[in-house]
Amino acid sequence: MRRGKFITIDGVEGAGKSTQIDFIYNLLKSKGIKLILTREPGGTDLGEKIRELLLGNDIDSMHSDTELLLMFADRNEHIQTKVIPALESGHWVLSDRFTDASYAYQGGGRGLDVKRIAELEKWVLQGFVPDLTFLLDVDIELGMRRIKSRGMKDRIEQETMDFFARVRDSYIQRSQMFPDRIKLIDATKSIENTSQQIKNILLDL
Ligand code: Z5A
Numbered sequence: 619m620r621r622g623k624f625i626t627i628d629g630v631e632g633a634g635k636s637t638q639i640d641f642i643y644n645l646l647k648s649k650g651i652k653l654i655l656t657r658e659p660g661g662t663d664l665g666e667k668i669r670e671l672l673l674g675n676d677i678d679s680m681h682s683d684t685e686l687l688l689m690f691a692d693r694n695e696h697i698q699t700k701v702i703p704a705l706e707s708g709h710w711v712l713s714d715r716f717t718d719a720s721y722a723y724q725g726g727g728r729g730l731d732v733k734r735i736a737e738l739e740k741w742v743l744q745g746f747v748p749d750l751t752f753l754l755d756v757d758i759e760l761g762m763r764r765i766k767s768r769g770m771k772d773r774i775e776q777e778t779m780d781f782f783a784r785v786r787d788s789y790i791q792r793s794q795m796f797p798d799r800i801k802l803i804d805a806t807k808s809i810e811n812t813s814q815q816i817k818n819i820l821l822d823l
Pocket of ligand 1 (some may be wrong): 619629636638689716721765774805812
């Protein structure tokens with residue numbers, strides 16, 4: 619039985635997820651809500667190892683299906699051992715990325731058949747979906763500019779601009795398919811402006 623709320627945040631690189639996660643954490647804490655932060659890929663001991671495999675640069679190539687399966691293996695461990703137990707104990711959970719990212723990156727970016735992703739989603743998640751998802755939207759160029767000063771790019775970050783444009787399109791399509799759950803946030807303006815849009819939605823929840 620889910621007693622806490624499950625919130626996810628997603629978007630292309632540099633949209634400001636990490637920045638807004640800090641904001642959401644502080645806002646919910648100030649309301650007395652017990653909240654845990656987590657992420658995908660990762661979030662568990664095993665998941666962090668899978669993350670290294672997925673994002674590390676020591677592997678030259680990875681079949682797209684393998685990438686998708688690893689994302690879902692990570693997700694299974696994450697929800698079964700961390701997310702669901704926390705929600706059942708009354709905590710709220712905020713995850714930096716979740717299943718929408720698989721549709722966007724592996725479906726949109728890699729071009730995998732979304733029906734196959736949906737089959738995996740059904741198998742692993744069995745209808746388990748977030749209560750609320752913030753989709754931070756920026757155009758790809760702006761996102762890239764924001765993260766330009768960072769050091770080396772991970773395996774997925776090295777993809778082409780076309781790849782990331784398809785990722786963004788897929789995210790937007792999903793927000794149109796699930797408007798009640800996925801809230802599209804214009805993340806192109808100031809950090810404070812983005813936070814305010816998030817706050818308005820969170821206070822409703
Ligand atoms: N992935 C996948 O393929 N399939 C899946 O199913 C899942 C994931 C779950 C995980 O990376 C990778 O895994 C990701 C998708 C893939 N691949 N890629 N590429 P991640 O989520 O850990 O990291 P990231 O996507 O690379 O996030 P990021 O680059 O750290 O972006 P961010 O968290 O959205 O941005 P930020 O760190 O908050 O902000 C970036 C900079 O911009 C920073 O200096 C801020 O101060 C600044 N910033 C933020 N907001 C603003 C505004 N509003 N104005 C100006 N400057 C701002």
